[in-house]
Amino acid sequence: MLGSGFIARFYADSLQAQRAKDSLISVYSRNIDKAKKFADDYHLGFYSDDMDTVVSRPDVDAVVISLPNNLHEAAVAACARAKRHVLCTKPLGRNAAEAKRMLDMVEEAGIMGGYLEDLCYTPKFLKSLKAVQDGNIGKVLWAKSREAHPGPHSDWFWDHEQSGGGCMVDLGCHCIEISRGFIGKNIRPVEVMCWAATQVHPIKAEDGAIGLVKYANGAIGQFEVSWCFRGGMDLRDEVMGTEGTIWLNNFLRTGFEMFSTGKGGYVAEKAESSSGWLFPVGDEVHELGYTNMFTDMFNAIENKTEPLETFYDGYIVNAIIDACYLSAKTGKWEPVQIEGWRGDQTDDYGSNFxxxxxxxxxxxxxxxxxxxxxxxxxxxxxxxxxxxxxx
Ligand SMILES: NC(=O)C1=CN([C@@H]2O[C@H](COP(=O)(O)OP(=O)(O)OC[C@H]3O[C@@H](n4cnc5c(N)ncnc54)[C@H](OP(=O)(O)O)[C@@H]3O)[C@@H](O)[C@H]2O)C=CC1
Ligand SMILES: O=C1CO[C@H](CO)[C@@H](O)[C@@H]1O
Structure with missing residues (x-):
C-alpha cells in the first residue's frame, strides 16, 4: 500500500474484510510514524518511508496507489521499474497526458494496470449494468450520474497543482465512467459541453460543474458534481433506455435512518452531522464498491485477464475531463482527443425508429x-x- 490516508484505510478495510484471501503486507508513507501506525492498525509485517523499498520487496505481487493525484505517475513508474502489478486509485492522472504516460508504462513493463474506479463496482451498479447488457432497458439514450458533497477532507485536494483541478477531476471522473459503462465502453465519446464555476470556496479550481458527453451512437452522458452540496454525500444515477429506466441511489437515504442526540461518532462518509435524523450506510466498504473491485482486480491478476476497469479506461476518462475543462472555458462543444482509441470505429449505429x-x-x-x-x-x-x- 502506497499512502496511509483516507482511501488507504478504506482499501485496507476492504482487503482485510472478513475471511480475505489476499494479504496486505506492507505500507509506504512519507511520515514514518504514520507508516508505523497504519502497519500496527492492520497488522502488517513491514513499513517504510521509502517508496521503492516497499514496491520492490520480493514478497510484493501487486501495489495499491493511495496517494494524491500528482504522485500517481511517479508511483506507477516505481511499479513499472520493479515489474509489480499496479492498482491505482482515481483519477488516474491529473490530465490525459499523465494518464497516457501511465498506460504506456504498464503496457511496456508487461504488468497489469488496474484502475480503482470503485463506483463502477457497487452492488447496485453491477446489477444495473447486467440488466442493461441483458437488454432490459433497450438502447441507452441518456445516462446521468451525480456526485455532490460538502468538499474533500484533505488540504491537497484544494490545491490545483497537486489535484489537477476541482470537483470535475475529483468527482466527475466517477460520474463519467458510470455513464460510459451504461452507454457502452466500446462507443467512442465524441464531444463535450460543460459549465464549471467556483461558487463558494476561495480556490483556483471549480467547486461545481455540469457536463454533457456526446457518444458516437447518439447517446448522451451527463454529470453533475459539486463540492458545495450540504447534507452528506449524494451519489445518484439515472439511466434512460428505449425500453426502460433505472434510478439508483447509492448512499444518502437508501432506507436506513437513525435518530441520535449526538453521543456517537462517525456515521457515514461526508455526513455533516452525528445528531438528529441520520442516514448511515450498512456495509460502507461494500456499498461503495471496494469489495467487488478488489475481487475483480485480483481475479484478473491470477487469471491473466483484464479487470473491468483498466488504466486504458482511466485514460479515456481523463481525456473526457480535459475536453470538459476546455469547453468550460470556451463555452463551446469541444472534441474529446483520444490517442489510440480501442473501441468501435464506426459512427453508423443505425436508426432507433x-x-x-x-x-x-x-x-x-x-x-x-x-x-x-x-x-x-x-x-x-x-x-x-x-x-x-x-x-
Ligand atoms: N472513492 C475513491 O475511490 C476515493 C479515492 N481517493 C483518491 O485517493 C488518493 C488519495 O486521497 P486520500 O487518501 O483521500 O488523501 P489523504 O490526504 O487522506 O491521504 C493521502 C496520503 O498520501 C500522503 N501524501 C500526501 N502528500 C504527499 C507527498 N507529497 N509525498 C508523499 N506522500 C504524500 C499522505 O501522507 P500524510 O498523511 O503524511 O499527509 C497520505 O498518506 C487521491 O488520488 C484521491 O483522488 C480518495 C478518496 C476516495
Ligand atoms: O468519491 C469520492 C468522495 O469524495 C472524495 C473527496 O472529494 C473523492 O476523492 C472521492 O473520489
Whole structure:
C-alpha cells in the first residue's frame, strides 16, 4: 500500500474484510510514524518511508496507489521499474497526458494496470449494468450520474497543482465512467459541453460543474458534481433506455435512518452531522464498491485477464475531463482527443425508429383514461402523422 490516508484505510478495510484471501503486507508513507501506525492498525509485517523499498520487496505481487493525484505517475513508474502489478486509485492522472504516460508504462513493463474506479463496482451498479447488457432497458439514450458533497477532507485536494483541478477531476471522473459503462465502453465519446464555476470556496479550481458527453451512437452522458452540496454525500444515477429506466441511489437515504442526540461518532462518509435524523450506510466498504473491485482486480491478476476497469479506461476518462475543462472555458462543444482509441470505429449505429408496417413508423402506443387504445403512426414517405384507433 502506497499512502496511509483516507482511501488507504478504506482499501485496507476492504482487503482485510472478513475471511480475505489476499494479504496486505506492507505500507509506504512519507511520515514514518504514520507508516508505523497504519502497519500496527492492520497488522502488517513491514513499513517504510521509502517508496521503492516497499514496491520492490520480493514478497510484493501487486501495489495499491493511495496517494494524491500528482504522485500517481511517479508511483506507477516505481511499479513499472520493479515489474509489480499496479492498482491505482482515481483519477488516474491529473490530465490525459499523465494518464497516457501511465498506460504506456504498464503496457511496456508487461504488468497489469488496474484502475480503482470503485463506483463502477457497487452492488447496485453491477446489477444495473447486467440488466442493461441483458437488454432490459433497450438502447441507452441518456445516462446521468451525480456526485455532490460538502468538499474533500484533505488540504491537497484544494490545491490545483497537486489535484489537477476541482470537483470535475475529483468527482466527475466517477460520474463519467458510470455513464460510459451504461452507454457502452466500446462507443467512442465524441464531444463535450460543460459549465464549471467556483461558487463558494476561495480556490483556483471549480467547486461545481455540469457536463454533457456526446457518444458516437447518439447517446448522451451527463454529470453533475459539486463540492458545495450540504447534507452528506449524494451519489445518484439515472439511466434512460428505449425500453426502460433505472434510478439508483447509492448512499444518502437508501432506507436506513437513525435518530441520535449526538453521543456517537462517525456515521457515514461526508455526513455533516452525528445528531438528529441520520442516514448511515450498512456495509460502507461494500456499498461503495471496494469489495467487488478488489475481487475483480485480483481475479484478473491470477487469471491473466483484464479487470473491468483498466488504466486504458482511466485514460479515456481523463481525456473526457480535459475536453470538459476546455469547453468550460470556451463555452463551446469541444472534441474529446483520444490517442489510440480501442473501441468501435464506426459512427453508423443505425436508426432507433420502430417500423409499424412497411409504410409506417410507430411513434407511440397510448391507452386513454376511458380504456380506449390508439396508435400514433408516421408515414415513411409522406411524413404524415396519423392516429389509429385499435381494439
Ligand atoms: N472513492 C475513491 O475511490 C476515493 C479515492 N481517493 C483518491 O485517493 C488518493 C488519495 O486521497 P486520500 O487518501 O483521500 O488523501 P489523504 O490526504 O487522506 O491521504 C493521502 C496520503 O498520501 C500522503 N501524501 C500526501 N502528500 C504527499 C507527498 N507529497 N509525498 C508523499 N506522500 C504524500 C499522505 O501522507 P500524510 O498523511 O503524511 O499527509 C497520505 O498518506 C487521491 O488520488 C484521491 O483522488 C480518495 C478518496 C476516495
Ligand atoms: O468519491 C469520492 C468522495 O469524495 C472524495 C473527496 O472529494 C473523492 O476523492 C472521492 O473520489
Amino acid at each position: 420502430i417500423s409499424y408496417d412497411d409504410e409506417h413508423y410507430l411513434i407511440k402506443k397510448e391507452i386513454l383514461p376511458n380504456g380506449d387504445r390508439k396508435l400514433i403512426l408516421k408515414h415513411k414517405v409522406t411524413g404524415e402523422v396519423v392516429a389509429l384507433d385499435v381494439e
